[in-house]
Amino acid sequence: MKKILPSLDLIMLSLMILSLPSLEAPKNIFLVGYLLTRLATEIIQFNKGMKLWSRWDTLFLTIVFTALLSTLFAGMPHLEEWKGYSVLMTAILSGWFLSRAQYSRENYQGLFKLIILGAIPPLLWGLYQYLIIHTKPDLQLHSVGHVNHSAIYLVMVFGASLGWFLSHLNLNKFKFKFSNFYVLALGILSLIFFVSLIIGQSRAAFGVGILLGLLVTYFLGKNTKIKIAGMISIISILMLSIVLKTGVVEKQIINQKANDVLSSREKVWNVSLEASRFHPLFGIGLSNWHFITIEQLRVSVESRGEKFNPHNYWFPGHSHNIYLSALVERGYVGLLVTILFMLFWMKHLISTFNWAKKTSQASYLWAGSLSAWVATYGIGFVNTTFHHEHAILACLFLGLYLSYTRAFFKN
Structure with a gap:
């Protein structure tokens, strides 16, 4: 065995x-x-x-333990807090266990490529369902589901794919021969993922995708020509999508005309901010947001002697903000751990960057981790990004890079 x-x-x-x-x-x-x-x-x-033990192991254990406390002492008990805890643990344990694995360089390379290539079949099927047979109202990856969730997944894959492409692109050595056509294929693949963000019509994903593309191009482009060409390409696609009034742009225009730029998210955030007062230390319990009632909010507001306006609140099912979700469901403890996790992750990306640029393999693994960070905490301002498939994907990218640096990083 x-x-x-x-x-x-x-x-x-x-x-x-x-x-x-x-x-x-x-x-x-x-x-x-x-x-x-x-x-x-x-x-x-x-x-x-x-x-073997590191500061990352301590951090992962802290997330597991504090989330357990928020579940055991949930302010709104006997609902879905244990279900929510299992969803969070699925992602966290995936990243934690992977970060402690000891694979060969070829294994890391293969796992990264599987993540990228594995997104192609469901993307093609989603495009077929949406654009051709019209069985879906928007672009969705089969197992990921909702358009916003699929868009978050695609942003991470796009950034990682672009990093894979740029890590191999060297204009000084590039010649049009058969052995180098895979580089062109990687460029086309990155473009397909980027265009899918436009088709998906998630404004946050498209905006963060543009920012991510610019960051990856700037950091991993091997010379100034590649960096400039890459940035011009991304900005040109953005401008073209505006000129052509693509769906994602048209959606923003309609919302602006309706004076609803945030799609009523500010009303959702009001729910979270008020509900965070209920049980501030450990929160109401993971996945219990949708059990908050307007009557609970009314009692909370009026207990402070303030006038309650029900029109200031909206209940779409979740917090639409990763930070407010942590605050209301896991309390101040959960929010603190969430921010600590975010900062640790960023610090690791910064501290290993110069080393990662030395080899193509380390470069695209770094890009995968960066993409997961940017998508999770960037789109996280307007959506609850860290759950289910895209949380698992984020932790896979993080775990892969942590494991790789644990094995091969030299200061």
Whole structure:
């Protein structure tokens, strides 16, 4: 059993990655299988005296423990807090266990490419459903679902794909021969993912996607010509989408004319801000946001001697903000841990950047981690980004890069 665990570990992880945006049931089966094989490996290593521990392990454990406290002491108990806890743990444990894995350079390379290539089939199927047979009202990845959730997933994949392309693009050495056509294919693939953000019509995803594209181009372009050409290309696509009044642009224009630029998100945020007063330390419990009632808000507001206006609140089902979601569902403790996680992640990206630029493999793994960070915490200002498939994807990109740097990073 000990001999087959490493192979079984990689097989389960690979199958989970491939099924993540496409197949719901297999994704869950392979995810559980991966976590169990990793846990078995950790136990064996512990028994052998291999007690590896880092600040990242402490941070992951802190997230697990504080989220458990928010679940045990949920301000609105016996609802869906345990379901919400399991959703969060699915993503966090995926990233944590992966960060502790010890793979070969070829394994890291293969896993990264599986993430990118695995997004192609559900994207093509989603485009077919939306644009050709019209069975979907918007662009969705099959297992990811809702248009905004699929857009978050695609932003991460776009940034990682662009990093993969730029890590191999060298105009000084590039010649049009068969062995280099894969570089052109990577460029086309990145363009397809970027255009899909326009088709998807998620304004936040498109805007953050543009910012991410500019950042990846600036940081990973091998010379000034590539950086300038890349930035001009991204800005040109943006301008073209404005001139042609594509769906995502038209959506923004309509909202502006209706004096509703934020699509009433400010009313959703009012719910979260008021509900965060209910149980400020540990929150109301993960996934319990949609159980908040207008009557609870009225009592809370009027208890302070203020006038209550029900028209200032809207209940779409979740907080539409990763920071307010942490605040209301996990309290001040959850918000603090969320910000700490965000800052640790950013610090790791900054501290390893110069080293990562030295090799193409480290460069695109860095780009994947950066893309997950930007998508999660950028789009997170207007959407609840860290749950289900896109949370797992973010943790996969983070875990891959953490594991790679743990194995090969040299100051």
